[in-house]
Amino acid sequence: MYNGSCDLRLLRDAFITWFPEARRMQLLNRNDLYQQEPPPFGKALLAHYALDSEYINLNNGSYGTTPRPVLEAINELTLLVESNPDRFHRLLYQPKLVDVRAKLAALIGAKTDEVVLVPNASMGLNTVLRNFEWNKGMSSSHVLKLSSKVSTTYGSISRTIQNISNVPPFPSACSITLNFPMSHSEVIQTFKEHLKIHPAAPNKKRVAVIDSIVSNPGVLLPWKEMVKVCREESIWSVVDAAHSIGQEVDLNMEEAKPDFFVSNCHKWLSAKRSNQHIIKTSLPTSHTYIPPADRTGPNFVEQFEWNGTIDFTHYLTVADALEFRNWLGGEHKINSYCHELALKGGQRLAEILGTRVMDPNGELTLNMVNVELPIPASIVWSKEIDAVLKRKLLEERKAYSPPFYHNKAWWTRCSAQVEDFEKIGEIWLEICDELPQE
């Protein structure tokens, strides 16, 4: 049987010999690294990521960043796969996949067989929503759509819902408007009012897509309370928790009891055992699919083991990502730091910009904070302005925190690092000055 440690050393040497670029990455054997004390949080940790050291990255929220030890693990695994693709895909990967699923399940308080991996949150949400058997006129409520054209439900998800309602049998979609800043109790109130307007009809379902943490603005919603309201009202709760894992601590599916839960960064789909029958097929369908009429047990986990050839290193190195985070001190330590920073940094940024933080009650901010930009409200969002801002930030000044337009104001969402808030504050001041002139 394959001898793990010996081959990996050879693989690493071969990799560095063959790819001199790898030297630039300063590959440090992570076994040695993890025996050292981790550096303190802050700039000292930048060395363990592959970010351009001159780039002020206040936008972890969009695409994340891969720590170097995880990149190293991916490279090793890639070479293992390439040395014998058949051996890997037919024999080796399955136990590693189970190991990752078990670790993720433990992290969110779920059972291992309730958790599978999918490519990203968009795919997870599509898998759930497209498996329901929709009926005409049945509502699918998607929460949080703005009265202006931008929805706070993530763009591709509200389009998914739109497409589902555009095809037979044309279920209806109801959007609920949320205008931030607003408090958690206001959000819950608004949600309940909308449910009253669209009561259940006999033999029809209601499905609510609820963000745990919204993208634009980057705010925490009272999703656990909303899931509870759904249960009381017999509504299916589909939680788009794209931003949750690794940011929200102490997730517990057994307590929160959402019907479906999808989270990115580690990318996985969780379906409570009693709801697995709703997920008739993975997307794409697997050869392990069994017609519902022929099933003698759940047909859930095995349907997500093989969905065509993919690069498995992403799924499997979730284990290495968890190892890195443990080395840093674990979920609570990491998130205490980031949360404090989001609060401090947000205040500092608002001072520099002379504006305000979007968080009247302090309930909206986890590790992302939204601060108003000093751009007159008369300047409304357009593709051109969006492009100009991107260029000024990313190309000209090598800094980024995403700007967005919400509730008739301009905001920027920052995912946490202190000195960085001050630096980006100066940059935003400049850019916002230039914009009205142009």
Added chain:
Amino acid sequence: MNRKDLYKQEPPPFGKALLKHYALDPEYINLNNGSYGATPRPVLEAAQELTLLIESNPDSFNRLLYKPKLIDVRTKLATLIGAKPDEVVLVANASMGVNTILRNFDWEAEDVIFVFSTTYINVSGTVQSISDCPPFPSICEVPLNFPMTHSDIIESFKDHLKANPASPNKKRVAVIDSIGSNPGVLLPWREMVQICREEKVWSVVDAAHSIGQEVDLNMGEAKPDFFVSNCHKWLSSKRACALLYVPERNQHIIKTALPTSDTYIRPKDRLKPNFVQQFESNGTIDLAPYLTVADALEFRNWLGGEHKINTYCHDLAIKGGRRLAEVLGTRVLDPDGDLTVNMVNVELPIPGSIKWSADIDATMMQKMLIERKAYSAHFNHNGAWWTRCSAQVWNSVEDFENIGKIWREVCADIVKELKE
């Protein structure tokens, strides 16, 4: 050596000398390129560089840099298959491509979906799952039992179409493999697409194995309604990436990508096609496999180009298949010579009375992959056991001979163990 310098040199001859340009274990006899492909080292190098570029500034890459590179790859692939760039988009793999097509049709109760008994397992699962949901369109499965000739296949297809005519205002959709998986045989897909056009049947061509193996593909001539092909199988690109070809005339059928993109526009609100942009951003993925298709094409050009590569591989498949059949004392699955492109199927010396089972399947993989470090795909078809060998640029006839001896041993072991 970095690839700029490498490409200034003459490429090595085809055969064992090329093995060092792949990351394959040199002791592993790999005669199964067909399942998962193998990534040339220069392409791995390009992917690594791209990964570091992305990681240095993920926002800059995803928001500003990536689109022109995507357009470049789509254009190159379109040229390779004789299509227009705006008719070609990239998806995760062939299974995803086929699901995108089939799940976009507005199915009705009296619709019929034609598949074949040799259709790839994920695809037949997909069709089954569609048929299991309202409004429950039906499935007609055309049995194919090899060895059979191209004209037999065409006859059988026509008969089944006759037996399942279209109901008024209802549609028929046929899922046709260009090159099957088990067995790994070329089908007369162009003729079958032509028949579909004549009979007003939608043709969905699952060409997972085609690009990089079938030369001179020309969508303008063949005119399939939909065509999906994996780039990581025979086109030397990194796992995993597939092209989805949808001619302009059919783009209205594909209402949404899977998953739906934020660029989706309600059909009644569309002023122009909403196809290409829907496949630009479908949730965060690793873009390296899509974008390094360009580097894969560069590698293949260095080796001499599509015709040179495939002439070598095809000849090797024929020669190697014959040699393997001699060593095993069996036969090649190709009575007329029109079934073999770069994959050849040879019977294994296992009595037909021994049926397929998960145990035998696992035992074969253990004995071949783990114990003897050699593999060519195995399967049971039409009452016999077969192995499918992929002839790739690093293979030679010697590999076929060596694996022949290994299979002989392994088959003898299995037969003996079953008797006990």
